[in-house]
Amino acid sequence: MPIKKIIPAVLCLAALILPVTVESKKIVTKGRTYLSLNEVGIRYGMRDMGTSIADRKRRVTFRKDKRQFTINGVKYILNFAPLAGDGTLFLSSMDVYKALDPILRPWTVPSHPVRHIVIDPGHGGKDVGALRGRYREKDLTLSIAKRVRSRLIRAGYRVTLTRHTDIALTLSQRAALAKALKADLFLSIHINAAENSSVCGIETFAMTPAGAPSSTNTKLEKTFHPGNRCDINNLALANMIHRYMLGRTGGTDRGVKRARFQVLREITMPGVLIECGFISNPAEVRRMATAEYQEKLAKGIADGVHAYRLAIRNNKGVLKK
Ligand SMILES: [Zn+2]
Structure with missing residues (x-):
């Protein structure tokens, strides 16, 4: 048998004799x-x-x-x-x-311009949001949103708030405003609440991908919402904002999560919903009501936006909106 034929024959025999585990x-x-x-x-x-x-x-x-x-x-x-x-x-x-x-693999995230940012202070008017004693979610979200706005404007971005004052807006109006302005990013700012007053920390939500369950349930919803057009960018943005918020505030990490919140379903540009902390936690809400901590939250959010822009700026793929 020529040598060229012997080697494969020996290998075949070895494969038969030796216990081969194929993972x-x-x-x-x-x-x-x-x-x-x-x-x-x-x-x-x-x-x-x-x-x-x-x-x-x-x-x-x-x-x-x-x-x-x-x-x-x-x-x-x-x-x-x-x-x-x-x-x-x-x-x-x-x-x-x-x-x-x-x-x-941040270099695979589709690039798009990041110039005009819509910031949405949650609730307003009759809708006070979560409430504990003298603290109201609608006041805290507006105050934090204004600080994020100032920081982003100083960094050269164009910023629009969905509300500047204590007015009521529907969720659809908020998403529709961002769409009408052809905004590049949408940031909705909220304050959390829980039955258990010891629960505290920061959560950042990105839209749940179509066919997947949200963070808090196992329901698979197949519907493809406008917000699903930016699935990859949504998570990349949530990741950056969440990490910078944790870094700037030293707050407790409750995770980057998924939800089909109405504003996240309806927006047509990348966006996230940020839960800055728990109004139901006495120590956290006292901290969140201070200008000092609000500035830390705002810095985290603004730095996250900036890091996102830098991360995707030169990527080859382009986001189709
Ligand atoms: Zn809220």
């Missing part, structure tokens, strides 16, 4: 494709560490059957919980494209 790279269940953590790690140039993928600067940690995951300790939410099998975890391909790529 599956993907599984398909309920019509969804899941990729092994090892495959996901390769995509980002990261090592597979069992339940994490990591490189020198970043560590992304997942838990079996849990939608929450962390990137360098900051909380995010997957559309679908990772599945366990073959001694590893599997992540849905939708999460790779819509939850991980916008953060771990």
Whole structure:
């Protein structure tokens, strides 16, 4: 037998005799494709560490059957919980494209001009929003929004507030104003509330992708809303704003989350809804009512917008609005 034929023959024999474990790279269940953590790690140039993928600067940690995951300790939410099998975890391909790529591969986020920003102070007029003692959500959101406006204007952006005073606006009017002005970004500012007064911290919401469940439920809604046109940008923006807010305020991280809030459904440009803190937490609301802390929140939001603009500025793909 010529040597060229012997080598493949020996290899075939070895494959038959030796126990060969072939790690599956993907599984398909309920019509969804899941990729092994090892495959996901390769995509980002990261090592597979069992339940994490990591490189020198970043560590992304997942838990079996849990939608929450962390990137360098900051909380995010997957559309679908990772599945366990073959001694590893599997992540849905939708999460790779819509939850991980916008953060771990920022150069793939479509670019667009970031000049005119609409800031939406939540509630107003008869709608006071959340209420605790003398603190009213509608007052806090307006005060914080005005500070974000000042900072962004000083940084060279054009800014429009959906309301400057204590007036009532419907949610549709807020989204419609941003659309009519052809704004580049939409930021809705809110204050949270909970039954449990010890709950505190910052949450940043991006629109839930079509076909995925929101953070607080398991309902899969297939409808493609106007806000879904910017799924990748929405999450990239939420990520930047959330990280800078945590950094500037030292506030508690409650995560970058997903919701189909009406304003997020109806906007036609990238946007987020920010819950700055809990009115129901006595210490946090006292802090949020001070000019000093409002400035920290505003700086976090404005710095996040600026970081987003820089991150996407030279990207090849262009956002089609
Ligand atoms: Zn609110």
